[in-house]
Amino acid sequence: MLQFGLSLGLLLAVAIYIYWPGLSGPLLLDDYANLIPLGDNGGVDNLQNFLSFVLGNNSGPTGRPVSMLSFLIDGRDWPPNVAALKYTNILLHTLNGVVLCWFTLTLFQILGIESKRSSQLAVLLTALWLLHPLNSTTTLYVIQRMTQLMTLFSLAALLCYLKGRSLIPQKNPWGFFLLCAALFPFALLGVLSKENGALLLLLIVVFELSVFRQEPVNRLVKIWFRVGVLLPLSVIALYLLVSFPSSLANFEPREFNMLERLLSEARVLTIYIQKIFVPTLSGSGLFHDDFQVSTSLFSPISTVGSLLFLVAIVCVAIVNRKNQPILFLGVAWFFALHVLESTYLPLDLYFEHRNYLPMIGPLITVVWYLNAALQGAIPAYAKTFTKIVTGMFLLVMPLQCWQQAQLWSNEGSLLAYWAEIGPDSIRAQTTYADYIAPRGLPEQAMERLRTANKSYPKEVTLQLHMWTHACEYDMEAPISLEQIAANGGLQYFHSDINFHLRKLLEGLIEGRCQYPERATMIALFASLEPLIRDDLNRAGYHFLFSDVFIYYRLLDPALIQLSKSFELKALPQVPIRQAMLAASADNNADALVFLERARVANDQLGPFLPSFELEIARIEVDIRNRMARSNDDQL
Numbered sequence: 001m002l003q004f005g006l007s008l009g010l011l012l013a014v015a016i017y018i019y020w021p022g023l024s025g026p027l028l029l030d031d032y033a034n035l036i037p038l039g040d041n042g043g044v045d046n047l048q049n050f051l052s053f054v055l056g057n058n059s060g061p062t063g064r065p066v067s068m069l070s071f072l073i074d075g076r077d078w079p080p081n082v083a084a085l086k087y088t089n090i091l092l093h094t095l096n097g098v099v100l101c102w103f104t105l106t107l108f109q110i111l112g113i114e115s116k117r118s119s120q121l122a123v124l125l126t127a128l129w130l131l132h133p134l135n136s137t138t139t140l141y142v143i144q145r146m147t148q149l150m151t152l153f154s155l156a157a158l159l160c161y162l163k164g165r166s167l168i169p170q171k172n173p174w175g176f177f178l179l180c181a182a183l184f185p186f187a188l189l190g191v192l193s194k195e196n197g198a199l200l201l202l203l204i205v206v207f208e209l210s211v212f213r214q215e216p217v218n219r220l221v222k223i224w225f226r227v228g229v230l231l232p233l234s235v236i237a238l239y240l241l242v243s244f245p246s247s248l249a250n251f252e253p254r255e256f257n258m259l260e261r262l263l264s265e266a267r268v269l270t271i272y273i274q275k276i277f278v279p280t281l282s283g284s285g286l287f288h289d290d291f292q293v294s295t296s297l298f299s300p301i302s303t304v305g306s307l308l309f310l311v312a313i314v315c316v317a318i319v320n321r322k323n324q325p326i327l328f329l330g331v332a333w334f335f336a337l338h339v340l341e342s343t344y345l346p347l348d349l350y351f352e353h354r355n356y357l358p359m360i361g362p363l364i365t366v367v368w369y370l371n372a373a374l375q376g377a378i379p380a381y382a383k384t385f386t387k388i389v390t391g392m393f394l395l396v397m398p399l400q401c402w403q404q405a406q407l408w409s410n411e412g413s414l415l416a417y418w419a420e421i422g423p424d425s426i427r428a429q430t431t432y433a434d435y436i437a438p439r440g441l442p443e444q445a446m447e448r449l450r451t452a453n454k455s456y457p458k459e460v461t462l463q464l465h466m467w468t469h470a471c472e473y474d475m476e477a478p479i480s481l482e483q484i485a486a487n488g489g490l491q492y493f494h495s496d497i498n499f500h501l502r503k504l505l506e507g508l509i510e511g512r513c514q515y516p517e518r519a520t521m522i523a524l525f526a527s528l529e530p531l532i533r534d535d536l537n538r539a540g541y542h543f544l545f546s547d548v549f550i551y552y553r554l555l556d557p558a559l560i561q562l563s564k565s566f567e568l569k570a571l572p573q574v575p576i577r578q579a580m581l582a583a584s585a586d587n588n589a590d591a592l593v594f595l596e597r598a599r600v601a602n603d604q605l606g607p608f609l610p611s612f613e614l615e616i617a618r619i620e621v622d623i624r625n626r627m628a629r630s631n632d633d634q635l
Helices: 002-024 030-042 047-055 065-071 082-110 115-130 133-140 142-170 174-193 195-209 219-242 244-249 258-277 302-319 325-336 360-375 380-408 411-421 426-439 442-455 460-472 481-486 497-510 518-531 535-551 555-568 573-584 588-603 613-634
Strands: none
Touching (some): 002 082, 002 133, 002 380, 030 047, 030 142, 065 142, 065 174, 082 133, 115 360, 115 380, 133 142, 133 380, 142 195, 195 219, 219 244, 258 302, 258 360, 302 325, 325 360, 426 442, 426 460, 442 460, 460 481, 497 518, 497 535, 518 535, 535 555, 555 573, 573 588, 573 613
8 A cells, every 4th residue: 555655646746746837827718707706896805795706607507606616715806816726726636636546446446456456557547647638728727627626526426436336235334325425415516516517427327337237236225326316317307408499599609500519529529539548739728619510421521430430439338338347337438428518508619628527437448458458368568568558658648748738837838829720710819919919019919810800701709809909009900890880791609799899899988099980880789789699698788889879978779778788687787877877867767767677686686696785775865865956946
């Protein structure tokens, strides 16, 4: 056991050393959307702001409160200490390695491998996972702490499940207790970290069909499995079935439909499998919005090949489930954990962090058959070759991982690299453009935007981006707002349109640049409405459109836009603004009606989100005082 402990300790130290350069890296993409609320209302320095930050996130149906709570370890205002955030991620990665080692040690012992050999195999598997370059994106991308925590609690749940399930035949009372602990608290904490933690239940089914298929069960275990595993899975399946129409509707803002996504994901999963077994830095990173969509089985031709490959390995695993249960375990593990993010849900096509937990299953299978080969009756030269290949993997993977950490350590180099390898990625080009522009290279930044525009000539957010960039740096815009407003063939897929409209409004209100006449600005905003299909973005769009009318002192159209926003998203801030506008025009009775609507919306927010009651009451008192003074003047 001393050798086991020293080996694991050395492995963890190597992992921390390899990832250490990444501490100086930047925040990226979804980091901002999720962490900027740290600075709301002066920072997380009171109970109300604490509850708002932890329970008010919109990343998923649960709000992911466990993950949001974890970010408060590193900062409670904005901007946070980025190095501290990444340091915690690195520690979580190594902690996951510890739990994974414990889990695989237990699994191999259950499978009949003697203790010393099991510990060696567990350390090997942990090394393959902990130092795999495919996991660097998850570890160094701050917001993917959500994935890390989901993995931590899922592995802890599986460990409890394995321990408990192995004690059942011995009639040990701790067996049932550990089975219950797997579901509560660990499985629940996994779901509250990230929703696909619920797929742990599918993994338990996979284990029951493979590792424990011949193990006896008692009445309590049957009840636990039916009530704790099958019943929740049925509820989830029913929820997905009921929400299927809304999933279809959510494809409208995407540039692909459901069938095209399913076809594309066949290629994506094949690439994932390839990168698990043949680690490479080629094409790695966050920006994969340029991934080619499969429009049919033969476009591109790799689609049909990928489908046949995936079907083949699934069929082989199912056919050999009884005599090769570890093969089935690895294959079923991988596909079970991709069943949400890599199937029909209207998500982005490709993200490397989706493999953080799924890759463990295939690695278990590889290590199992590697051990079988070395312990079997194969020729000595074959054993030597197998050891050499394994050793090469253990040398190459840490080197690649270290190279990734080095790249992530420098924001400029990182964004430049992604821009070079992703010429057709809007995110890569615009992110790099926004990085170099304030650093004295606005012309080069505009060229990046032009490059992206050549690939996506109808993308309206790119056109708005180019115009606002030209405005900010006193350059000639390659396209005018009049042209954008008059163009009837625009599309919107690749960026946050409300972000660009907000920047456009900021320039208008601050008096920067030469804006077109009022009619053109109104026509521009009106022309964008059909492009925005999801309710949340539409609500934000109408709120911003109201600002255009407010700037031009057009009260009634502004109130109409705010009403449209409120219909889509009943936030109290909207009728509060309507009340203030009405009061500014001395329509005090209407203002009180809006305030009452705001109060109802505020009551529906729930106890954990910031209340606007004090602001509503203050405005109401002010309006009533004004009404009283007006009545006195009339008398």
